[in-house]
Amino acid sequence: MKIKRIVIHNFKRFKQLQVELSSFDCIVGANNSGKSTLLQSLALFDFVLHNCLSVKQVNGNNTQKVFEIKNRSIAPEEFVVLPVANAIDLWTDKIAQKGGKHVLIQIEVEFDNEKYVKASVDLNFNRYSISIETEVDQNWLKELVSYKISYLPVFSTFLTQEEKRTQAVIEDALSRGRVNSVIRNLLYDLKQKGEIHYLERVLQNAIPSFKELNIKFDEVTDKYIDVSYKEEGKNKSFDLFMAGSGFQQFVYLFGFIRLRNPNLILLDEPDVHLHGTMQASLISELKNLQRTEDKQIIFATHSRDIISRIEPDQIITLNEDKATRLKINFEIYDLLENLGSFDNIQIAQLQEFKRLLVVEDHDDWKFVQVFGKKILGEADWQKVEKRLSIFPAKGNPYKQDMVKLKEQLTAMFRLNSSGNPLKLFVLADWDYYPYRDELIKSLNQKDVNIKYHVWGKAEIENYLLVQDALIRLVKFKNETKNLFTDPFIDEFNSLLDKSKSIVLDKFAKAVEEYSHSERKGWNITKMNSEAQKLLDSMWDNNKLSITDAKEYILPGLKRWLQNNGFSQFSDLSLAESLEVSEIDNEVKEFIYKLADFAGVRVNKK
Known part of the structure; x- marks a missing residue:
């Protein structure tokens, strides 16, 4: 049984979208076109379906079952399929009521x-009410109960170690999309089932070069599941984490798929981290799954290599909230994808001034705009903006090939035809890279026309953690209510203390990436030791930064505000509430550098 059509109403960016589906579909489109949202809508459908279908035994008879449809009310913390900061975020334009009537998300x-x-x-009342409508036929309901959809989000690196978990804990992790946190448990189950x-x-x-997997766990003596692999011609085994x-x-994709055996497989950018040869193997295996095991597979990608290996009638293009099967001219696909990041004004500015600011995403640019207006003043900041083109990199830009981007844009818009070369200013989050000074030095040696600014704090949002500004904003948002600031600040400090273990995990992942990329060959003990050293050296004096x-x-x-009946705030409104004196000096220096990069002379204040 396969889905042939889906119609989405009032879900995230889609007021209404209809998509005709086949057994094997590749979803493509520019950034923010809704590729992930389409996949998430099907995951949401599966969640609602299985929470509203129930099975009961007749008169205690285990062999006779009756299938029922029941409406349910679910608290936000139990709505694990799509966790959001605020329940209203799932609705288009964040509108769940209009004209006194409820607006329903419908799939x-x-x-x-x-x-x-x-x-x-x-x-x-801040709870999700879910329901389904379908033909009430016992055979049909039985078929629906056994129908499964599995959504695998963008891949995340595995944990360094993993304890044996109960089935309930495993199911909870999977329902939250955290396959990477229980992958060894899944592999152990796969081994137990002979798969x-x-x-x-x-x-x-x-x-x-791969030879075999070895999965070991003793229920009596072991705490952690040991998963290692061997390569041809080598006697030594290597831990999965390495x-x-x-x-x-x-392992993440095909181990999960084999164990869960879903009818419909949803993959969000499964090509991430894969070079061309492995991307070809990925498509081959997915097509084989669809053909030999009668699966339905839908995946989203930006990869030109993958798109070029798929028949045109298996490609769905999302554009302006419309889904169309198009025969794409692969020779111009890269051009179209890059053009999607620019409007006509941006292109004109790029051709005239040849100055490109690369940011991680549109949100980072909005923060820069707020800081720029405050630090330079409205008039000078407008001069800067008029001379810049903005390119959202959809991910940390220092991990991407900025030299190649510069060359592509130069060729695309013929920017070499008149004198000065195209110049890039790349703004990147630090993202816990173990050795920031070493990183910046290596980045700035790549091309004289590409400058980098890597934030000294973990991410741009860390510069918003100013207690006075938080209190001012929260009081303004709740001026008609009696908000006591002490409990709010206590919660702030409590969250800060609790985040220490999260930061250690982030350092551990960053050290692991560093070890792989720099070919250090560090073992788990060495990597964990380096991560702990980094945390210990920074936490006491710089916890707000990291x-x-x-x-x-x-x-x-x-x-906390929501649970205590107070109005919340947006990150952007918090940035706007900062006084100039509260803005970090590093942010001010960056804005001055950006003005200089744009060719605008300003007076430092």
């Missing part, structure tokens, strides 16, 4: 057997 699905299911999500040879075959096809990211990604402001501190403060 309508038509299967290839002509059966129809509509899943609905409402918001009542590990399938994964070994897939790995051997993709990586000729494997390259491409190897880990194949804490996880973006994903832990600021969302945690918003949850």
